[in-house]
Amino acid sequence: MTSLLQVEALVAGWQQPATPPVNLSLAAGEIIGLTGPNGVGKSTVLAALAGRAQVFAGRIVRQPGLRLALQTQDVPPVDGLPLSGRELLQLTGASPQGLPPWLIDRLDQRLDRLSGGQRHYLALWAILHAPADLVLLDEPTNNLDAAGVQHLTAHLHDRARAGAGIVVVSHDAAFVEAACDRVLRLEAGNGE
Template sequence: MAGFLIRASGLVAGYAAPVAGPLDFAVHRGEILGLAGPNGAGKSTLLKALWGGVRVFGGSVEKAPGLAISHQAQGFDDLRGIPLTGRELLRLTGATTDGLPAWLSGRIDERLDRLSGGQLQFLRLWACLAAPADLILLDEPTNNLDKAGVAFLSDWLGHAHAAQGIVIVSHDHSFIDQVCTRVVSVGEESPA
């Protein structure tokens, strides 16, 4: 494959102390890389290290020049009382509504705090997936999604554009097996 979008070499990452790694991998355009492993192995920490959200204790993260990253984190910010609509969220990330599933496109002008947990999760995903980015980082993207949401996401990822690379952390092994072109195992032991 031609040049990588991002490459981790001996990556050890954490917060006050190392919690994950060392790990080696590269992501190229057209690839969907899954980071798999048990709870507490540091998968989310390693994902955050790719965009600079945690401390790198060892190794390196190399990025292609001008790399644009879109990152979907786990969890929800408290949106009660914030008058932001779905369309405004997408506009903030530069995402388009093109391709948004019908069950959500009809609610795009509603305030985010009026959506169900699953609708909000999918809209947050879409804000990341449909944004202009070279590399998409997804942390537990199927959380709070119903079967229709997971099926739509799986289908979309199956037709992902060859111009992007995607890294996914998920506890849903069948989802990882279905959508990823390659899986890297993250061990459960912390580095010494």
């Protein structure tokens, strides 16, 4: 399998180092879960992989021309904005094909008139299905009910089978177990 990403002894942070050293490699079609206690730096590692956080030590080698998609825990600011779910997907180039029935019927509604869970899933879908080789997801199961988590798990596998590499940060152990091919647990002072 093609290696998309190679991370060697990475220590990342914002103003100062905030993660233990991390080593990982990711191939196309692979899903890696990143778990660990709160504050250990899981989201910071993801941000470093996306080029947002600062790299204090180690290195990140990305396949040349790699297209990234990043879902953060920030909620898209759509309150008061007349933007429909279909328009949101068009913005990132994501296809609505494969959306669960409980969202397909609501695609033409304004996002600010959907429930928090519906809005979150659409915002997540827009990133997950954007044209990208490497998809980075930060706590994607937040705000999702059991049906949403089940649907997401199935579609992560579909997305990986289509050739994308996926890194998932999550505190949801059952989801990580079901969705990921490998799990990397971060502990303070220990990268693996």
